[in-house]
Every structure is written in C-alpha cells, then in structure tokens.
Amino acid sequence: MKYCFLILSFLLCADLSHAQRRHRRSANADTVQRVMLDTLEITAKAGKPPYQPSAPKLWEINNTRVALSFNWKEKTADVKEWISLHPYFYASDSIVLDAKGMQIDSVELVTKTGNKRLQYSYNDDRLSVHFDRFYISADSVTLYLKYKAMPYAKQSGGSAAIVDDKGLYFINTDGKIPHKPSQIWTQGETESNSHWMITLDKPNTKFTSQIELTVPDTMTTLSNGALIKQVKGTNGMRTDIWKQDMRIQAYAVMFAIGKFSIIKDKWKDKEVNYYVEPEFAPYARQMFNNTGEMMDYYSQITGVSYPWNKYSQVVVRDYVSGAMENTTASLFGDFMNQTTREIADKNSEDVVSHELFHQWxxxxxxxxxxxxxxxxxxxxxxxxxxxxxxxxxxxxxxxxxxxxxxxxxxSSSLKDPQxxxxxxxxxxxxxxxxxxxxxxxxxxxxxxxxxxxxxxxxxxxxxxxxxxxxxxxxxxxxxxxxxxxxxxxxxxxxxYFHAGHPLLKVNYNYDDSANKLTVIVNQAQSDSMMDYTLPLKTAVIYGDQKTVIDWNINKRKDTFIFAYKNGVKPVIIPDCQHVLPGEIKENKRSAPWLIQYRTADDYVSRRLAIGGAGKSMSDSSAQELLTFALSDANGTLRRFTLSQMEKAQSDKYRRRWTPKIVEMAKSDNDKLVRSDAIDVLGSWKVTTAKGIMMDALYDSSYAVAGSALEALAEIDADTAYMMAKKLSLTQPRASLQSVIWNIVGKNGKEEDAAYFEAQAPYVQGTKKFALARGMSSYLKHVKSDESFIRITNSFTDVIVLESMKSYRGSLGGFFFQVAAEQKENIKSDKPEEAASATKRLAIVKAAIEKVIAAEDDAEQLDDYKKMMKETFEKE
Ligand SMILES: [Zn+2]
Incomplete structure (x- = not known):
C-alpha cells in the first residue's frame, strides 16, 4: 500500500519537474523502485512495538514432498503432501502447522498398515493435528495431507519491500489479458509459502524437499534442486519431479511454471541456466552477465565453493518485489527483460550479484x-x-x-531503529x-x-x-x-544493537595570525547517551602533499590542531576512506574543496568536493573546480558535475561551460555522460546544438537518443514532434519510448489517439507508468472530444487489465489527476472551454467509476473512495 502511493507521488512530481529529468527517471524506474523499497516506512505508532522471539522449535521437519496440480481459471491448486518429521527435543502428541487460506480435505498418519485418519482443527491459518500418541525426538512420523490452496480467496497484506503475500501467484492464467504470457510462480519470503504448502513457515525450519508439478506438456517448470523425473500423463499433461536434497528454509522453496526458453551455461560441473520468455532468449546471457565469474569470485572470498547442485535464474511477469534468492533458483521481476541496446545503457548486475551472494x-x-x-x-x-x-x-x-x-x-529521518x-x-x-x-x-x-x-x-x-x-x-x-x-x-x-548512527560535525577554524588550523569534531547525533568509538583515517593535505593519519574519535568533542607549513594552510578530509556508517557535516569553503578535488584520488572525496562547489557557484574556486570536474576520469562524476551545473541560473556561467558541454554531448566516451550533457543543452535551450541533437536521435544508446529528442523538444517543438512520430516506427524501447509518448501526448493531435490505442495493449510492467504519463498528458492537451473519449477508454483498459494492485492504484491516480485538471478548466472565463471541461469531467468520472467497479481489492477500494471524495465532492 505504501509502495503504490510512493510510485504515484514520485511520478507526479517527476511530471512537474524539469523536463530533462523526466525520461532519465523513467529509464531508471526499476532501480528507483528498488531503492524506494528500502526508504519508506511511514507508520508511526505510539509505544514500543512488541518483542519478537525466535520461533520455538517443537518439531523438526526432515523432508516435505508436495504434489500440486492447478486449476488455471479458478487460480487454485489441488495439493497432496507428505511431511516426515519428529519432535525437536521434548516429547509431543500434537503439532501446529502453518496452512494459510486453505480448504483441508484430509489429515492422516502414514503407517506400515495403511493411513490412519487423525483428529485436527483448522483456525486462523493454523492446522492443529492431534496424533495417536506421544512421540519422542528419536521417532519419525509421516503425515499425509490433502488440501486445496486458494491464494486468491482472501485479502492479502505484504510490505514495502514485498508488495503482496499470496505465496502462490497465477499470472493471466485465465487468458483475459491479450499479449501476456500465462505463468504460475511462488514467493515465499517472509512466511507466504504456507499458502500452498503446509509447513512450519519459519526461517529456522530447514528440510529437504520434493516438489511435483503437474502441468500442460507445453509448459516448462523450475524448482529447487534437480529435475529427477518427467512423467507424461493423460490429456496432454506432464508431471515434473524436482528434488532438493540439501536442507533449505521454508521460505526458499519455490517453483515457477511458464513458457520459458532455457539458456544453459556451466560453472565447473554445475548447470547454470536462465529461464526467460522466448522473445528475450537472445539476450539472456547479457541479462545475467558474469554469473559464472561471480560464482568463482564469491566461492573464492568466502572459502566455500558454491554449495548447491545448480544455479538457475528465472524472469517472471508481475513479480511482487525486485528479485528473490530461492535456493538454487533465484526469481527476478520483468525489469530484467531487456534487449542489447537497453542493457548497454543500464544493466541489472547489482541485482544478479545480490541474489547470488544470498545463496551463501x-x-x-x-x-x-x-x-x-x-x-x-x-x-x-x-x-x-x-x-x-x-x-x-x-x-x-x-x-x-x-x-x-x-x-x-x-531514510533514517523517518525511522532509525537498531x-x-x-x-x-x-x-x-x-x-x-x-x-x-x-x-x-x-x-x-x-x-x-x-x-x-x-x-x-x-x-x-x-x-x-x-x-x-x-x-x-x-x-x-x-x-x-x-x-x-x-x-x-x-x-x-x-x-548492531544500538539505534541511530554517528553524526560528526567537523568545524575548521583557520587562524592566520597563529598560523594554525583547529579542527573540532563533535559527535552530534541526537542520541546524547551514546558516544561512539570510531577509528578513522583522515587525510591532511598541504598543497599537493597528502598524508594519512589516524583519528580515534571516542568523545563527544575531539580537537585536532595542524600548523601551517611555510604559510601553506592544511586541508583535511575526515574519514578519507569514507567508511563511517553515518554522517559527516563539514564547514568547508570552496578553496579547500578545490584542493581536496585536485589531490584526492578516490571517488567519494571528489564527489563531496563537486557537491560542495555546486553549493557556492558564484565563488571562483567553485567554478574552477566544476570546470576541472567536467573532465573527471570517472563518468559518474562527470554526470554529477553536469547536474550541479544545470542548476546555474546565470548566463555568464552557462556561456562559460557550454562549449565544453557541447563537446561532451558530441563525443564523450561514456553514453550516459553524453545523454546528460544533451539534457543540459536542452534545459539551457542551446539552439546552436540542434545539429548534435538531430544526429543523436539515431544513436545506438536509447539514453542518448531519448535525451536528444527531449532536448530537441525544448528548442524546436515541431521538429521534435515530427521526429518522435518517425522514431516511433522503429519500435523503440526504454527512455526513447517514454520520451516519444510524452511528446506525442503533449502535442495532443486528434489523429494520435490511434497511436496510443495501438500501443497500450502491449505495454506491461513498470513501463505502464511512462505510457500513463503520455496518455494523461494527451488527455490534457487534445482538442477533439472524440479523441478524448477514445483515450479515456483505452486508459481505462490499461488500469482494469493490470493485475498488480499497487500498479492499478498508481495508474488510477493518473485519472484523478486528469479529473482535477478538468475541474480547474471549468472555472475558465471562456464559456466554450468551461462547457467542454464539464463534459470531460463527467467522462473521466464515468471511467473512474468503471475502474472502481472492476476493483476487487478492499484496501484499494478504500483509497479510491477517499480520492473520489477529494476530487469530486470537495470544492
Ligand atoms: Zn536480499
């Protein structure tokens, strides 16, 4: 829930801010979301939350065998399960298992003479089973369970990081959404696998498993461990049996079913493979670039060779988080589905390495x-x-x-617990x-x-x-x-066990009469009871001579004195390795920032200096620093410098930097630097750079082409529109596609209704937000009422056919924005405009009502109701 509002507010502000920023954000939407997951938590309850003990271990599961067949239309699974287990330590005659939202048909004890029915009760997602007698830890008991998993039957929850908790997901299995594959997959973490597998759903329960999946013969399956058998059944069905023979935790059990291409690699003698939609098969190795080399590296640094039998990575649709480290089979969201051109601009290697390191x-x-x-x-x-x-x-x-x-x-300003x-x-x-x-x-x-x-x-x-x-x-x-x-x-x-983080305030007092610098370091964290012990390295620079000294900060206030050397004033880089897990605030001026920039050989010291200069651009040292930094060896720092310069209001500075930025836009060896340089030229409306922009429209980098088109729109809107239409025929992706939608939307041409109508059904996942921006902009600008109605209808379908509730909510938000615009237009003094707005407001309202009628999520309905009230009842 919080997640969806964040996406919404983020997109709306992006719309209002500088045009230049827009497509870059949308290009990075997936990254942005992943970052956002980590940075929001807005509930603040009174009092201390309850103590959460580890789950007591009463029983231990040795093995679980789960056999599933699916009702694709109903979104349910018929399950048979055999759990072998024993009391952990104390003798017991009963067990409470996690079984969420199921229909329990049978609970039996497997014995040599046949199965015995056991007494059980099923309440609040817990199955309490009463055995025929007490068992001790040396015993081995096998339970047989027969049940129906119904993950869609009840309201689901979730968190900021994981937006749903159904455990088992049916994606377009009723085939209602055209051009979208049908898939079934699971997401266990935190305790959601007990929606389809009865178990002790706690991270401290580990067992071996056998997952048996009965699917149409046209489908591919993936699960933990090894595929040990495939059995052809009747009516075009097949059963795949997967066996995981090293113990894994309940939440890491997984399966995925769909029409996947499997691209196979090897690491040592182990299979490394990628399960992707056939369309993306040619790019799979690039999508999961370096997986084998990462396995080498992690094996080497941990001293533990990759411990499992295989490593698979699968990309699914509508995944509820970024990616998940199921043992031997990590699962990724569809942000991974990228072509070579997109991957060249921005790959997802951080996500791949993150999930892989989790295997350890x-x-x-x-x-x-x-x-x-x-x-x-x-x-x-x-x-x-x-x-x-x-x-x-x-x-x-x-x-x-x-x-x-x-x-x-x-994020620590919102919460900062231990x-x-x-x-x-x-x-x-x-x-x-x-x-x-x-x-x-x-x-x-x-x-x-x-x-x-x-x-x-x-x-x-x-x-x-x-x-x-x-x-x-x-x-x-x-x-x-x-x-x-x-x-x-x-x-x-x-x-680890103390809340908050250190905040060091570093004050520099240069005393020219005494020829010395006094540095006062205050521990200024709000937690006044805590004085941190912080061994840090600090750089002391005289001219171009840098030495590194130890600073052992351990008091509220530490003072360090440095004498000038032959009149040269020292410059200090506190924590010059930049490893403090906290904040440092300095009162450094432009001249020392310039010396820091020129002397430091590390990324963060230079970045801090560039940021410092960006705050005092009128100062000559700051300008000198920024000019230098445009040629920094690091592309990200050149981009950061451009972002500082872009803020410059004065023509004097703009004129000074424009020739260099033009050169960067033309020939920087880093595509993203070129893209950003073009952004700045667009933002500054440098008409002389039109030729560069036109040339860049067909660049192999989508980021460069997208920036070029957007910049062109700033200086020559008509040509930009013409080129947008022309480029749209090349089936562009990524940021170029978003920019085209924006430009076509902004132009609001009657005949472009057909363009959006043709695009909308093929746009999936986070790309829908960029499309929504273009379509809502079109609704704002289009003169023809007929086109307004057509795009309203088409956008209604985009929302109604979205299966992720958080996405539906955010997309719905665009409609409320359109309604608010029309409501504003009603106030116009031109009677024609006011009349048209009244009519259009009614059309949007009817469309929103259609969206609400199709919504089946109670929480989302509540939000819609509130927004209805805000938009249509308030004056
Ligand atoms: Zn993780």
Missing part, C-alpha cells in the same frame, strides 16, 4: 529469525559492492557504497534501508578495520560453522572474533 548468506546460512534478517540482507547488499570493486575497480564499488549509505541516511530488530509490529518492516544499506555500510567499515584476509576468514568461519543451519548477529561477531583473535563486542554493541 541467506540460503546456506539463514537468519534464524526476522529480527536478525540483516545477516542475510547486509551481506547481499555488501556482496554487490564487493563484486563491483573486484570486477570494475574501487571507484565503481565506492560509488555504490556511497549511494547505499545516502539511501540509508535519507540493526538487530528485537521489537517490531510486522515482520515485513525489517526489509528496509537499515537491514540492507546500513547493514552493508557496517560490513564495509568492519572489512576496512580488520582487512580483507581477516574479513574473508570471518565469512568462512561463519558459513562453515553454521552450514545448512541458521545464524544471527552474534554468530557473525563470534566468527569475526575467532578470525581476528580480538574482541569486537564494542563494535557490535554500537552498530
């Missing part, structure tokens, strides 16, 4: 409770950085580390920027403090000692202590 941290060793989920997520987050540093160098890793840290700092979360209201809350980003930042700091060898050894100890079992923050601490032979309680106490 999360699957091989699993967080024993949601309280400790950070021992899964912090490593997956840090794994992305480690891979980037290894493969693409320090700058690339530092860039991601910095972005993640800023994501956490930004990393190990003993108290929470909903277990879904722990999937946030604290468990992920802050956890990753803390690992980065720890790695820097103890060194790579010790960090790798700690990982090996943690993974081997807890192999195929569970771990928690203390298991990790003890592994670090065993590896290093040192006490790390002080570190864990302040970062």
């Amino acid at each position: 941290f999360g699957d091989y060793v699993t967080a024993e409770s949601w309280t400790n989920v950070t021992v899964n997520e912090s490593f997956a987050n840090y794994g992305e950085q480690l891979w980037r540093r290894h493969k693409y160098g320090k700058d690339a890793g530092d860039e991601l580390a910095w972005n993640d840290l800023m994501g956490y700092v930004y 990393l190990v979360r003993f108290n929470y209201d909903s277990r879904e809350e722990v999937f946030d920027a604290i468990s992920y980003n802050k956890g990753g930042a803390i690992l980065h700091y720890l790695n820097t403090l103890i060194g790579d060898d010790a960090f790798n050894r700690s990982m090996k100890i943690y993974l081997t000692k807890n192999a195929l079992g569970t771990g928690e923050a203390h298991s990790w601490r003890m592994a670090v202590e065993e590896a290093t032979g040192q006490d790390w309680n002080w570190f864990f106490n302040q970062f």
